[in-house]
Amino acid sequence: MGLTTVLGILLLQSFLLTCQGELEYLTTWDGWGFYKVRGTGNMTNTNVAATCEVAGMRYPCFYTGDGRCTQWWTPDCIVFSHGDLDCRTPLVLSTQLCVTILPHGYPRLDDMFVYMPGWHGDDTAWGVDYDTASWALIGAHYADKFALCAVESPDVITG
Numbered sequence: 001m002g003l004t005t006v007l008g009i010l011l012l013q014s015f016l017l018t019c020q021g022e023l024e025y026l027t028t029w030d031g032w033g034f035y036k037v038r039g040t041g042n043m044t045n046t047n048v049a050a051t052c053e054v055a056g057m058r059y060p061c062f063y064t065g066d067g068r069c070t071q072w073w074t075p076d077c078i079v080f081s082h083g084d085l086d087c088r089t090p091l092v093l094s095t096q097l098c099v100t101i102l103p104h105g106y107p108r109l110d111d112m113f114v115y116m117p118g119w120h121g122d123d124t125a126w127g128v129d130y131d132t133a134s135w136a137l138i139g140a141h142y143a144d145k146f147a148l149c150a151v152e153s154p155d156v157i158t159g
Contacts, residue, residue, distance in 0.1 A: 022037065024036040024108070024146075026109075027093060027096050027097050029080060029092065029093070029096055030080040031080065031152060031153045032060075032080050032153060033151045033152070033153050034060070034149070034150050035055075035057065035151070036108075036111075036146035036147070036148060036149075037051050037052060037055045037149045038051075038146055038147075039146065040144055041143055041144070042139065042140050042141075043124075043125045043127060043139030043142045043143065043145050043147070044123040044124055044125055044139055045115045045116065045117060045123045046123055047125070047139075048114070048115045048139070048147040048148070049076070049115060049147075051147035051149065052147055057150060057151045058078050058149065058150050059076075059077060059078070059147065060078050060080070060089045060114065060115065060148060061073040061074060061078075061116065061117065062088060062089055062090070062116035062119070063087050063089065064079065064080055064082045064087055064089055064092065065078070065079035065080070066080060066087075068087070069082060069087030071087075072116045072117060072118065072119060072126075074117045078150050080150075089148070090112070090148075091103060093109065093148075094106050097109070104128050104133050104135040107130045109130065110128065110129065110130035110131065111127070111128070111129065111142075111145040111146050112127065112145070113126065113127040113145055113146065113148065114127070115147075115148075120138060122140065125139030126139065127139050127142060127145065
């Protein structure tokens with residue numbers, strides 16, 4: 001295990017203790033560990049990115065950035081293969097986690113917001129609400145929810 005990996009693990013553990021459980025590991029896919037991290041303020045793209053960066057993580061875009069899947073994606077976002085799954089990150093994760101393509105049908109993705117550049121022509125992120133079985137929530141209308149963040153899998157902490 002290299003020094004960078006050890007430092008990454010220590011940083012994530014420190015963040016986890018500071019947030020008192022406000023970070024939740026979701027899954028690992030194509031070399032990336034995906035987490036929900038509690039944000040503060042309206043769930044804009046700027047806030048989602050800042051939440052991930054403060055946690056020492058990167059952020060995925062709504063689209064995976066792989067191959068033809070670059071509609072709602074920017075080079076600031078991670079790139080990961082969606083395999084034979086849908087190009088949309090929340091649908092890839094819901095399929096991976098619970099074998100359903102509908103992210104609003106899976107409780108672990110509740111209150112999660114994803115960076116989605118240019119959606120609605122502004123800075124709003126895209127969200128999921130399990131309790132109301134809703135998706136495509138306009139992040140600018142919601143506050144203090146979870147940002148979808150990612151870390152390269154050698155640094156993943158699963159428990």
